[in-house]
Amino acid sequence: MERALVLMACAIGAGISMLGGIGPGIGEGYAVGKACEAIGRQPESKGDVTTTMLMGCAVAETTGLYSLIISLLLIFVAPGLFIGRL
């Protein structure tokens, strides 16, 4: 019973933690949209804009990756840690 409860809590927590993926998604979409606008306005600056956009997207992704790490920890590490202690 306790085992099932721990597993359930870990799975639900991992799912909730991945809600953090929403933020980077919105942010990156916004950044790419603005980059498209910039390229539309000045097509000759396409290379620079694309490089900067990819850099910015990768940096904006960090928060999403933090939540991914927490999910991975909750799925792969936490059950063993807590069930071992019961």
Place this chain on the structure above:
Amino acid sequence: MSIEITGARIWLRLPYGIVITETQVNMWLVMLVIAIVCKWLTHNLQVKPTGRRQVIAEYLVKLTTNLVKDKMGEGFKNFAPFIAALFSFALLCSLSSLLGMYPPTADLSTTLGWAIVTFVLILYYKIRTEGFLGYLKGLGDPIPILAPFNILGEFSTPISMAIRLFGNISAGLVISTLVYAVLSWLSSIALQWLPDVLAGIPLLQIGLPAILSIYFDLFSSFLQSFIFCMLTMLYISQAARKEI
């Protein structure tokens, strides 16, 4: 049906708690490949390039030198070998998952190691430009109460760099394993009315995982290694810039 997602396997246990894992063995293989390619590209160099080999080698050197000069400034020309080594190592480590190997960059230890190298370089350049006391004073900027947050910010740089590379590569690994498992389950359901010999055909696994592999293995690993090197260059050149 069983899905197996593991970290790096331990291959050898040495005394004093030292372990040789899959990560290390794969990294040695990648190092060997890079060393052999470099040796092959640069042996028998001539003043006037005769073969195609030397042209490729010169092109690669010029490319990285120009990139480093462009992003870091003229004074950091000596960083080109470091950046080139970091990029080729990160790229080949991530691309090794195409061969079915465990990519060493999917291990946090690897990426954290590289990030710590960058962190030490950043710290060195900061202390060299501002002096040790100036660096300590910079931590208490703008008011001394904020010093804990500034120290936290200093340490978050290498951690975020390490987690960015690790998270992308290992997420690709986990997602492609899960998708592969789902596809094999679906194809076993779709073909279960056939006799046993035909039902074992991996109908849905043909082709579909390759599309994911193009994104996660090729595109993502190239982009993330490039971004790791770009951030390294940016942080180091920013650390060396004197603030007015």
